[in-house]
Amino acid sequence: MNEILGIILAAIISWFNFVLIDTWMGLPESPGVKGAEIIGRSIQKRGGNLAGGFFQGNIVCSPDASAGTLLASIACFTIGTPEGGLIAAVLVYFGNRLCADPGYAGTTGALSITAIIYLTSFIGFKPEFFIVGMVLAILTIQGLYQTGASRLLGKLAQKMGRYTKIS
Amino acid sequence: MIIHANVFSYFIALAAALILSLVLRLPLLPDKPMRNSWTISAVFPTAVLSVGFYAMAYELGYHGYLVALITGIITALFAKFILEKVVPRPEGEESHE
Amino acid sequence: MLIEILGIIVIIMALRTLLAQNREERLLCLNVIGFSMSAIIGLYIQTPFGAIIAITFFVTSTLSSNAIAYSLGRVKEEIMVK
Amino acid sequence: MYLDFINLTTVSAALTLIGAVGIIALAKPLDKVIMFALLQGGFIGMIVAAKYLDVAMAAAIFDPISILILLIGIIKINEVRKKNQESQEEGNLA
Numbered sequence: 001m002n003e004i005l006g007i008i009l010a011a012i013i014s015w016f017n018f019v020l021i022d023t024w025m026g027l028p029e030s031p032g033v034k035g036a037e038i039i040g041r042s043i044q045k046r047g048g049n050l051a052g053g054f055f056q057g058n059i060v061c062s063p064d065a066s067a068g069t070l071l072a073s074i075a076c077f078t079i080g081t082p083e084g085g086l087i088a089a090v091l092v093y094f095g096n097r098l099c100a101d102p103g104y105a106g107t108t109g110a111l112s113i114t115a116i117i118y119l120t121s122f123i124g125f126k127p128e129f130f131i132v133g134m135v136l137a138i139l140t141i142q143g144l145y146q147t148g149a150s151r152l153l154g155k156l157a158q159k160m161g162r163y164t165k166i167s
Numbered sequence: 168m169i170i171h172a173n174v175f176s177y178f179i180a181l182a183a184a185l186i187l188s189l190v191l192r193l194p195l196l197p198d199k200p201m202r203n204s205w206t207i208s209a210v211f212p213t214a215v216l217s218v219g220f221y222a223m224a225y226e227l228g229y230h231g232y233l234v235a236l237i238t239g240i241i242t243a244l245f246a247k248f249i250l251e252k253v254v255p256r257p258e259g260e261e262s263h264e
Numbered sequence: 265m266l267i268e269i270l271g272i273i274v275i276i277m278a279l280r281t282l283l284a285q286n287r288e289e290r291l292l293c294l295n296v297i298g299f300s301m302s303a304i305i306g307l308y309i310q311t312p313f314g315a316i317i318a319i320t321f322f323v324t325s326t327l328s329s330n331a332i333a334y335s336l337g338r339v340k341e342e343i344m345v346k
Numbered sequence: 347m348y349l350d351f352i353n354l355t356t357v358s359a360a361l362t363l364i365g366a367v368g369i370i371a372l373a374k375p376l377d378k379v380i381m382f383a384l385l386q387g388g389f390i391g392m393i394v395a396a397k398y399l400d401v402a403m404a405a406a407i408f409d410p411i412s413i414l415i416l417l418i419g420i421i422k423i424n425e426v427r428k429k430n431q432e433s434q435e436e437g438n439l440a
Contacts, residue, residue, distance in 0.1 A: 003265060035333025042288035060295045061330045063323060070299060071319050074306035078315040082173075083222040088319065090219030093212055095323035097254035099330055102205055107215050128307065132266050135273060135300045142292045143277055226312065271352040278364045281384060282371075290380050297361075301387050305394050308354050313399055321390060321406045328383055328410040335376070335417045342374050343427040 006125060010133030013116065014069050018109055018137070019156065021065040025105040028055045028157040029164055032101055035061045043150050051157045051164045052150025056142060062099035065109030068092050070134045072110040076117050077127040085114025173225070176235040177218055183239025184217035184246075185209055191247045205256045207246060217242040267307055270300045291333060298325040354395040361388030375420050383413060 028051035031037040036057030043053030059066055071092055075084030089110040096103035117127055141149045157163050188209040189195065197211060198204040207213070221238045274297060281293040299322070306318040365385030369378050386409045393402040 007269075033330065033334065034337055035330060038333060038337045039288050039291065042286065046286075056292060057333070060291060061326070061333055063326050066299075067322060067326070070303065071322060074303065074318050075315045078306060078310055079226060079312050083226055084315065086219045086222040087226070088315075089215055090223075091319050091323075093215065094254065095319075095326070098323065099327060100257040104211065107212070111215070128266055131303050131307065132269055135270060135296075135303050138299050139273060139277075139296055143273075143280070143296045146289065146292060267354065268349050268352045271354075271357040274357055275360055278361055278384065281381070282364055282368050287376060287380070290377070294380060294384060297384060297387055301361075301391055304354055304357070304391070309394065309397075309399070317394065317399060317402055317406065320403060321387075324406050324410050325383070325387065328413040331410065331414055331417055332376070332379060332383070335421055338421055339376065339424050342376065342424060343431065344374070345427075 003129075006129045007132050007136070010125065010129040011136040012133075013120075014073075014113065014130055014134045015137040015140070017113055017116065018065040018069050018134075019141075019153070021109050021112065022055065022059070022105055023153075023157055023160050023162055025065070025108070026162055027058045027064060027105065028052065028153065029162050030054065030166065032058055033061050033099075043147065046147055048147035048150035049154030050166070051162075052153035054164060055153045055157070056146065056150060059138075059142070062101040063092055063095050064101075064105045066134070066138055067095075068106040068109030069113045070131065070138075072113045073117065073127050073130040073134060076114065077131060081118055081121065081127070082114065085110055085117070089114075176225075176230075176232060177221060179232055180217045180221040180235040180239040180242075181214050183236050184213050184242045187240055187243035188213045188246060191243060193247060207250055212250075213243060213246040216246060267304060270304050270307070274300050274304070287336060291329060291336075294329060295326075298322060298329070301325075354391060358388045358391030358395060361385070361391065364388075379413065379416055379420070382416070383409075386413075 031040060031054050036054055039057030039060060040050055040053030043056065044050045058064060063071075068089070072085040072088040075088040078084065079087065089107045092106040092110050093103045096106045113130065117125070117130060121127075141153075154163070193213065194206065194208045195210060197206050197208045217239050220242055221235055224234055224238055277293050277296045277300070281290050281297070284290045284293060302318040302322040302325075305321060306314055308314070309317065362385055365381050365388060368381030368384065372378060372381060386405075390402055390405050390409075393405060
């Protein structure tokens, strides 16, 4: 498979993977730690959405499904396809508990991306496509245009019924 | 599609951890608002931990069904007695200063 | 090819961290650097210990940005000595 | 081609240089701490590029401890300065 096309497809797949799992696990609902609330208020002051700001703050302050996706891809690339993802899930769980978070989102993301890598390896995807694709996906949320990304995340949270109750 | 012989070892580890943790009176599922409860239950994290620990033992060179069984038993005991002390739940905002 | 893409992302994000307007934007850009540096480490060291180092580096960098974000709320306005 | 020039060594060196410029140029203490975290990422990248993996592991574990000690110092000294300012204003009023 062509390398550039594979990277772009992997970026789209991992974007949907971690955004859907994070929203379903209730990241936009409430700030888990105190630092996430400050980042959300700052995003709102600059013209963004509060729920999307909480989402971005929670990603900064503890390893969530985004970290699970990236680390499981790295471990699948270096260790081997089914075993690496399972080892990464255990290590992400302990890292989550160190950062004062229950740890559901991280392990779910790691296990689901392991299944996706195993299934798409039959049609020619390699795990390194998913590593670069995950970095591109996190760049579109945290790096390029933060207030627009927070508005998009807020709209998605409203559609999935996980909108924040704090005003 | 080829089913690895290794898959049965993962199932043995998972089943051993689940059954022993139910015998040890851990609850099957976490409390009801499931995405922000802190209770240690049988499905999460004991099953995930058992599969992950067996993957570690497999990578270190120990194969076989007996290794899977021992890994499951050790994981259930670990989750029941030691895990609460290794990763304690935070009391308030002051705990992660 | 893979490492070059990630390297360009890292340098652009570092320049943006240096030139950002306020402090929370800096913190978000720092998070992207943590992601892509651990990806480069995993791609460069292709052994199982490389994966362990990448996971450790990512978790500790998240821990430090957690502490920074907590103390951003604690220190409202900084008093500096002239 | 210029694309050959980008590898782990040059990227980490650039990251360390940008972090050093940020520590010198920015004024407030918390900005300095953020740029210091950036410098540590570049530092670990340089160690990994030379394949000293055990040193990289130790450096990655000890990084947040140093940042925590710096942050505790900044919080304490800020409280002391605030209290000092208030007492000075009271003295001026009296």
